[in-house]
Amino acid sequence: MSFAKYIKIELTKLKRSHIIWILIVPVVILWIPSIINSHMNFDMAAEGISPEDNFFIQGFMGFAWFMMPASVVVGTVLLVQTERAGGGIRKMLSLPVRPAALCLSKFSILLLLTGIQVLFLIAMYFLSGTIASQMCGYDLLLDPLTVIKEAVILYVSSIPMTSVFWLIAVLIKTPSFSVGAGLASIVPSVLIMNTKLWFIYPMCYPFYIVTVLQGEMAKNFDTFKFKSLPFLPVAAAVTVVCILIAAISFGKEER
Amino acid sequence: MSFSIEAKKVTRTGFYPAIILGGIIAAAVPLINIGARPENFVNRDGSTLAVILNANWSMVSMLNVFAVILGACVMWNVEYGERAIEKMRTLPLKMSSIVGLKGILLLTMALVPVILEHLSIVLCGYLWFAPESNFIFDATKNFIFSILMLLPVCGVMTAIASVCRNMWISLGIGVICVFAMTIMGGFDSFAVKIFPFSLPMITFAEAGETWPSYGTASLLETVIISIAAGIIWKLKVKSE
Amino acid sequence: MNIIETSDLTKKYGDFSAVSGIDMHIRKGTIYGFLGPNGAGKSTTMKMLLGLTKPTGGYFSIDGRRYPEDRTSILRNVGSFIEGPAFYGNLTGEENLEIIRKILGLPRAAVAAALKTVGLYEARKRPSRKYSLGMKQRLGLAGAIIGHPPILILDEPTNGLDPSGIHEIRELIRSLPKRYDCTVMVSSHLLSEIELMADDVGILNHGKLLYEGTFSGLRDFAADRGLPSKDLEDIFLSIIQEDNKSRGEIDR
Numbered sequence: 001m002s003f004a005k006y007i008k009i010e011l012t013k014l015k016r017s018h019i020i021w022i023l024i025v026p027v028v029i030l031w032i033p034s035i036i037n038s039h040m041n042f043d044m045a046a047e048g049i050s051p052e053d054n055f056f057i058q059g060f061m062g063f064a065w066f067m068m069p070a071s072v073v074v075g076t077v078l079l080v081q082t083e084r085a086g087g088g089i090r091k092m093l094s095l096p097v098r099p100a101a102l103c104l105s106k107f108s109i110l111l112l113l114t115g116i117q118v119l120f121l122i123a124m125y126f127l128s129g130t131i132a133s134q135m136c137g138y139d140l141l142l143d144p145l146t147v148i149k150e151a152v153i154l155y156v157s158s159i160p161m162t163s164v165f166w167l168i169a170v171l172i173k174t175p176s177f178s179v180g181a182g183l184a185s186i187v188p189s190v191l192i193m194n195t196k197l198w199f200i201y202p203m204c205y206p207f208y209i210v211t212v213l214q215g216e217m218a219k220n221f222d223t224f225k226f227k228s229l230p231f232l233p234v235a236a237a238v239t240v241v242c243i244l245i246a247a248i249s250f251g252k253e254e255r
Numbered sequence: 256m257s258f259s260i261e262a263k264k265v266t267r268t269g270f271y272p273a274i275i276l277g278g279i280i281a282a283a284v285p286l287i288n289i290g291a292r293p294e295n296f297v298n299r300d301g302s303t304l305a306v307i308l309n310a311n312w313s314m315v316s317m318l319n320v321f322a323v324i325l326g327a328c329v330m331w332n333v334e335y336g337e338r339a340i341e342k343m344r345t346l347p348l349k350m351s352s353i354v355g356l357k358g359i360l361l362l363t364m365a366l367v368p369v370i371l372e373h374l375s376i377v378l379c380g381y382l383w384f385a386p387e388s389n390f391i392f393d394a395t396k397n398f399i400f401s402i403l404m405l406l407p408v409c410g411v412m413t414a415i416a417s418v419c420r421n422m423w424i425s426l427g428i429g430v431i432c433v434f435a436m437t438i439m440g441g442f443d444s445f446a447v448k449i450f451p452f453s454l455p456m457i458t459f460a461e462a463g464e465t466w467p468s469y470g471t472a473s474l475l476e477t478v479i480i481s482i483a484a485g486i487i488w489k490l491k492v493k494s495e
Numbered sequence: 496m497n498i499i500e501t502s503d504l505t506k507k508y509g510d511f512s513a514v515s516g517i518d519m520h521i522r523k524g525t526i527y528g529f530l531g532p533n534g535a536g537k538s539t540t541m542k543m544l545l546g547l548t549k550p551t552g553g554y555f556s557i558d559g560r561r562y563p564e565d566r567t568s569i570l571r572n573v574g575s576f577i578e579g580p581a582f583y584g585n586l587t588g589e590e591n592l593e594i595i596r597k598i599l600g601l602p603r604a605a606v607a608a609a610l611k612t613v614g615l616y617e618a619r620k621r622p623s624r625k626y627s628l629g630m631k632q633r634l635g636l637a638g639a640i641i642g643h644p645p646i647l648i649l650d651e652p653t654n655g656l657d658p659s660g661i662h663e664i665r666e667l668i669r670s671l672p673k674r675y676d677c678t679v680m681v682s683s684h685l686l687s688e689i690e691l692m693a694d695d696v697g698i699l700n701h702g703k704l705l706y707e708g709t710f711s712g713l714r715d716f717a718a719d720r721g722l723p724s725k726d727l728e729d730i731f732l733s734i735i736q737e738d739n740k741s742r743g744e745i746d747r
Contacts, residue, residue, distance in 0.1 A: 022427035029435050037441065062438055070430040078423040085336070085421075176269030176329050179426065183321040184280055187314050191288065260594050267585045267622070337624070338581035339591075342638060345545050345577065346598045347570040495548045 001097065006105035013088075014109070019078050023117040026067045030121075031128035034059050038132035038140065048219030055129060055140045056147065057214045063121055064154060064206040066186060068114070072162050073182035075113045076169035079106050080178075093251050103250035107166050107243060114162060118155045122147060150213060157209040160202035160235045163242035170246040199231040202238055261330075261356045264339075270329045271364070274322050278368030281318035282375035285311040293383040303384040304393045307376050308458045315372050316401075316455045317433070320408055322368055324429035326361050327412035332422045350492060351485045358413040358481075365405050373398045393459070400459040400466065407451035407476040414484035418491065451476055498523040498558050498646060498678045499544065505552030506539050506702075513539040516553060517704040519697055521680055524672050528693030529682040532735060536702040537682040538578050541648050544680075545575055557646065571599065574644035576652055580635030584624035588615055588634050591623055592641055601642040609641040612667065628655040636664065643675040650682050661688075668692055686731040698731065700738045 034055060041051035041058075049057070083089035092102060129141040165182050172178035189204035193211070198204055208224065215223035265271070288311055289296050299306045334340040343353060377394050380386040412429055419425035436452040445465075448457060449472040462469045499521035506514040514536040521527040531537050542548040544555060546562050546569065555562065560569050582591045592606045610616040613633040618626065623634055632655045639647055652668065653661045669692050671677055683689050689696055696713060698706040706716055710727065717724040722733040 017421070018424055019427075022424070022431065026431045026434050029431070030438055033438055033441060066437055067430075067434045070434065074423050074427045074430060077426055078421075081332075081422050174269040174273075175332065175422065176273035176325060179328070180269075180273040180277055180321075180325050183325065183430075184277060184318060187317050187321070188284070191314070257598075260597050263590065263594065264583055264586070266590075333583055333585060337584040338579070339583045340581070341547070341577065342581035342595070342635075343598075344547055345570060345573075345575045346595065347567040348598055493549060 001101075003101060003105065006097070006101055007108055010105050010109045013082050014078070017078055017082065019075070019113065020116075022074055023071060023113060024120055026071070027063070027117060027120040027124050030062050030067065031059060031124045035128045035132050035135070038136050041132075041140065042136070042138075044218075047221045049214075049217050049221065051136075051138060052140045052142055053217040055132065056125065056142050056150075057210065057217055059125060059128075060121075060150065060154065061207070061210050061214065064210040065190065068117070068154075068158055068206050069161060069165070069186045069189075069203055070183070071117055072110060072114060072158070072165045073179060073186075075110050076165050076182065077175065077179055079109060080169050080175070089251060099251045100247040103170065103247045104243070107163070107246065110162055110166055111159065114158055115155060118151050122151050153213075154206055154209060157205045157235075160239045160242075161205055163239045163246070164202050167242040167246045170250055199234050202235065205235065257352065258356050258359065261353070261360050264333055265330055265360075268329050268333055270326060273329070274326055274364045275367055277318055277322040277325075278371040281315045281322075281368050282371040284314050284318070285372075285375050285379050288314075289379050289383055297383055302393065302460075303380045303386045303390050304376070304397065305460050306384070307379050308397070308460065311376075312458050313456060319365065319368050319372075319401075319405065320433055320452060320455055323361060323365050323405065323408050323412050324426065324433070326364055327357075327409075327416040328422050328425045328429070330357050330361065330413070331416040331419065331425065335420045335422075344492075350488045354413060354417050354484050354488060355481070357417070358410050358484075361413055362402075362406065362409040365409055366402060369398065369401050369405070373401075397459040400462070400470075401455065403470055403473050404454040404457060406473050407454060407480060410477050410480035410484070411451045414480055414487065417484065418487060449473075449476070451480070496523045497521060499527075499555070499680065501540075501544075501553065501555040503553035504540065504543060504550055504555055506536070506543060506548065507551045512702045514543070514550075515702040517699070517702075519555075519704065519707065521678060522695065523678050524676065525694040526668065526672060526679045526681060526692055528689030528696040529680055529699065530684070530686055530689050530696055530731065531682070531699035532684055535684075535699040537699055538650055539702075540699070541575070541577055541650050541680070541682065544648060545570065545573065545577065547577065572644055573646045573648055574639040574641065575648040575650075576635050576639040577648070577650045579650075579654065580631045580638075582623050582631070582634055582638070584622070586623060587620050588623050588626070588630075588637070589619035591634060592637055595638050595641055599642055605642050609637040612640060613637040614663065629657060629660050632656055633660075633664075640671070643677065645675075645677050647671065647677055647679045647681075649679065651684070652681060653683070653688065665692055686727050690727055698734060700735050701742065703738070705734055705738055 038055065041054045044051065044054045083092070093099060125147060126141065133140045168181050169178050172181065185203050189201065189207060192198055192201045193204040193208050198208060212224050212226045215221060215225070285307055289307065296306055296310055334343070344350065373394055377391065380390055415428050416425040432452045436450060439447045439450070447453065449469065454469065454473055457469060459466060497520045499519065501517055501519040503516045503518065504514060505512065505516050517540065529537050539548065543550050544557065546566050557569050558572060562569060588610065589606060592609055596606050607616065610619050613636050615630060615633045615637060618630060623631065626634060636652055639649060649668070653664050656664060665688065668679055668681060671679055681692060690710065695709055697704055706713060713730060714724045717730045717734065720737070722737065723729045
């Protein structure tokens with residue numbers, strides 16, 4: 001069976017799960033205060049950031065620090081519970097499927113869900129940016145290419161985090177602990193981000209990346225300078241190791 | 256009696272250990288945060304309690320809210336998992352009393368992290384600060400206030416999770432509400448601050464002289480939520 | 496004396512009638528077999544009797560009690576098993592029954608007695624999630640018979656059991672009225688099974704009660720209509736087919 005088929009099957013399982021609302025609603029909530037407070041983008045001269053940059057970065061920061069990781073945690077619960085509820089996993093594993101491929105396809109779904117949410121984020125950015133621009137009589141929208149580029153970077157930076165959450169969900173069968181671990185790991189990311197060892201904590205990558213971008217946009221605002229070493233190799237290693245362990249352990253209990 | 260039944264139902268689900276563990280982690284936050292760099296904190300303006308809370312309470316209270324969300328999800332996941340709730344409905348019980356007792360159980364368990372956190376705050380005070388004479392008294396006041404502030408979120412999460420067959424939906428709604436709270440945090444208005452998910456973030460010192468307003472808001476919200484939950488369940492039972 | 500009576504009991508979902516105007520009479524101290532093909536409305540009827548779903552028409556009484564006024568006292572006196580077992584997967588069989596026992600205010604010994612009656616006593620300390628299908632079914636039954644309620648409503652209680660298990664549970668149900676002076680309403684889609692257990696039978700098809708009465712009465716009923724009247728299974732099938740034909744369905 002081809003991998004595409006696996007993905008197709010996984011997508012079918014998401015029917016009537018209402019997960020799409022859990023992805024869309026926070027993105028809508030995110031931009032509402034940005035529209036209401038759009039006049040505040042003009043008070044940021046001290047930081048040396050332009051109003052349009054500020055409008056963009058505030059929204060993306062709000063998304064990256066909490067909602068992005070939290071959505072992934074909710075996604076893992078969705079994937080795990082749909083299999084367990086009706087004993088679906090038993091059925092799946094009794095069919096000629098490769099557990100590792102099944103695991104990988106579920107991980108891909110998780111990535112897809114985040115991807116969908118980022119797409120909504122961009123769409124809502126343009127929508128709310130247009131409204132705010134009308135309100136302020138000033139063009140608050142950035143060049144679409146820049147926006148898409150930053151969104152892609154944000155998305156890619158979330159992949160290691162997603163793989164960690166997925167590994168937790170695969171290894172820890174008790175939802176209390178897997179979900180608890182997921183939620184609890186989000187909170188200290190702000191603290192850890194400020195330490196030298198931030199790169200070993202994938203849950204803070206998306207927020208870190210956006211904060212770096214904020215530093216680049218705000219001339220008088222001193223935050224982090226992005227260094228690709230040792231971040232990139234560590235992030236890649238974390239991702240690969242998590243996916244591998246998850247694939248090996250997937251469905252062990254049922255098999 | 257019935258309370259002990261609700262308490263029994265969640266055994267072996269990780270409900271108790273997860274909340275206790277969450278409490279230990281939350282209690283560790285001020286110890287690690289201040290312990291790692293006490294020089295950053297000891298000379299700050301304000302009372303010992305205020306300095307400790309300002310540096311940690313937003314994180315700690317967020318963990319508390321997460322514990323409440325998770326606890327509510329797990330309590331109801333058990334009911335829906337193997338259709339246990341359908342058996343419950345064939346017994347001479349009122350659904351509203353199950354919902355109410357679960358809310359009380361959740362609040363009772365939420366006390367554990369709050370107690371641990373306040374012990375940790377007091378410990379921080381004595382380890383790295385020179386606490387004022389009223390430090391313990393103020394910490395106690397903050398402790399009681401924190402519990403009061405947790406009432407609505409316990410109620411609202413119990414109510415939400417009670418009507419969600421699927422755990423990811425109640426969890427999703429819970430985290431979206433927390434998210435909305437973090438986003439709205441920028442608005443300095445009473446109406447935003449008394450949102451059930453925002454109340455636990457407020458400290459007694461921050462409430463200051465307006466603490467009775469927050470207390471009243473919290474109690475009022477809890478009453479409204481309880482009534483709403485009762486009505487929702489009545490309608491739900493009727494519609495089936 | 497009838498302990499359960501329904502009058503024109505109806506349940507509609509939109510324009511679909513799950514149960515349409517049935518008049519049922521269940522005699523005290525008997526076993527009433529509720530027979531019908533899958534989807535005939537058996538579960539819906541039983542759920543209405545338990546107040547799990549609201550009738551859209553008609554009414555019923557259980558031991559002189561009415562719903563919704565007497566809901567609690569109805570539920571206190573009716574042990575039920577509806578649409579398969581329902582339990583807390585994280586708890587053991589014993590703990591699950593313990594919860595029911597406390598809610599019903601029964602003596603401690605009731606749990607062990609129920610477990611023994613259904614043959615689950617040995618497995619009482621195991622998490623019920625790990626039970627086999629048959630064991631889950633037995634647990635569900637134990638939850639119905641615990642405390643010997645005067646009325647039992649059992650929805651396809653032998654589903655998922657092996658032949659010896661079916662035999663065992665059937666014998667158990669058969670013995671209940673004498674042992675505990677109770678009335679049993681038991682549903683099935685197999686006439687052969689109902690025949691071995693029940694005193695009276697009610698045949699339901701597409702939400703309509705086609706026949707109600709004794710088995711000998713059923714033979715006469717069939718003979719009167721020129722249907723085969725020797726073998727009970729044939730009688731059942733031909734009654735259902737005749738009804739289906741009359742509603743313009745293709746005879747399969």
